[in-house]
Amino acid sequence: MSKKNKYQVDEKGMYGRFGGAFIPEMLYPNIENLKTVYLDIINSEAFQNEYKALLKDYVGRPSPLYYAKRLSEKYNTQVYLKREDLNHTGAHKINNTVGQILIAKHMGKDRIIAETGAGQHGVATATACALMGLQCVVYMGEVDIERQAPNVARMKMLGAEVVAAKSGSKTLKDATNEALRDWICNPEDTFYLIGSVVGPHPYPDMVARLQAIISEEIKWQIKEKTDKDYPDYVIACVGGGSNAAGSFYHFLDDERVSLVAVEASGMGVDSGETAATIALGDLGIIHGSKTFLMQSDDGQITEPYSISAGLDYPGIGPQHAHLHDTKRGSFISATDADALEAAKELTQLEGIIPALESAHALSALSKMSFKKDDSVVITVSGRGDKDMATYMNRFGF
């Protein structure tokens, strides 16, 4: 194995001992087909031109790398925020959906299905489908549909059909099962647009490549702002892990850069109400991928908990499991309370209301110690508009 590929997927779809495609035979031809074409499509000039043009003019990239002066003063280090919250639709999710929708078009698929938890990926998918004029079906847990009415309305306004997942715990993992069932039943015309670096190979790699634009930009932006061509730290929150995968991508082989992922530990890692998959460290297979996940002693997948709907996935992307295994990445966790505190702090020091997910990443500032001249890049994966009800409730505004 060449050094360059140490942290990337191998020819078998594995990241070390994680990943693979543990899927029923019914899905095999679909996955095999995607596996065969995705790299050629992504690397083609036609795709790159179209993708880059959409990222620039539609998504609004490059997203700024903002030097957070007051935050830097408070923590006595140099804090830079990668502003994915300024993207169209308010989060990094759109980088992936715009890319996958183009792949689907290249493959001649005209029906798009997706899963969504809080609705962010569903909205980003419905947006890309509206843009391309493709049929869009979004699976969403019945419980989440009730909790996230504004996003359900957004998806409907964008022309998507929102289908309630009524099995199991009626949340994200069940919506994912429902989407996979749809794909089993509609193998010919349908493209499954997964929202994170999870699922069977090649999804984790494909989504990471589409989110890699985040670190591609950080690389030249940090050079413009500091006297070095690399940051000392890149910090991102991780649920399934797509914004972290994109933030780390171009720094994986640059060991001068410390990569830090922040999981959501909910009420605390050992509280039973958590989503800190790596911290719990139980190996298994979820949605076609071998990785760390939350399960009972009998191997039944359990429901995660976090105040942040975007981080409560019971598994984690296989590349992150591998980064943890090889110690290339540091995985820490933040509780609901930590995240709320960090959200309030960013808002009041910098005038930026972050999404609750991103607030987990920001809480690393108070959990770690940095040197005065370290450049610390934190990815603000999304904006906090969608979390105002929680902030109002918790802060009593």
Add this chain to the structure above:
Amino acid sequence: MKRIQKLLQEKKDIFSVYYTAGYPNLDDTMPILNALQKAGCDLVEIGMPFSDPLADGPTIQHSSEQALENGMSINLLFEQIKELRPSITMPIVLMGYINPVFKYGVEAFISKCQEVGVDGVILPDLPFDEYHEKYQTLFEEAGIANTFLITPQTPNERIQLIDANSNGFIYMVSSSAVTGAKSGLSDEQLDYFNRVNSLDLNTPRIIGFGISNQSTFETACQYASGAIVGSAFVKLLKEKGADESAINDFVKDIKRNN
């Protein structure tokens, strides 16, 4: 494995039933097995319930949820089978998803299967390559038949590869669907059965998905060694419970011409 191979060699029109362990009640697994044998069922697939059964439709999803709520687990299922195995002559195949087996430990699982008299397993999300590289020897040495699925989308070369590495039967999924989603067999499906039959495979096929009554069972038997009824039987259990005479009527009705 011998029981399965013997059955496949000696019998045509094999009637097979799938049901979920621990459903509708925790202790129903064995009475249902007894009733099926009495009624003339040839082969049984007992489902190991899983929290995330992504290849199953609502009927089997519901049965899995209920079974887990009842407290069913792989350990308990092994205990139940062990107790009744001496009085059951049918081959017993366990069917389920890979994660609970993985958590149990694949080696421990296989050796327990051997110990309690399980003849084969179907793990739809255990990929062929993974099985071939890591577990095939283990299964074969223990005499446990691993059963692969094929579907209308499976290319011929892959079917032949699966055939060369199977030692019980091949589970021929009748359509692009999850369990219980479709009923009846179309011309397109019959073409697919013919295509598979023209490959001159060594491993007998049993057709599953979409087999729910006498007519679909009989049609399937014209193209394979037998057929599996799953969701339709689980539906019966939902309505009537583990009722011996209802099970008897159900089996006799489907098998009435065979």
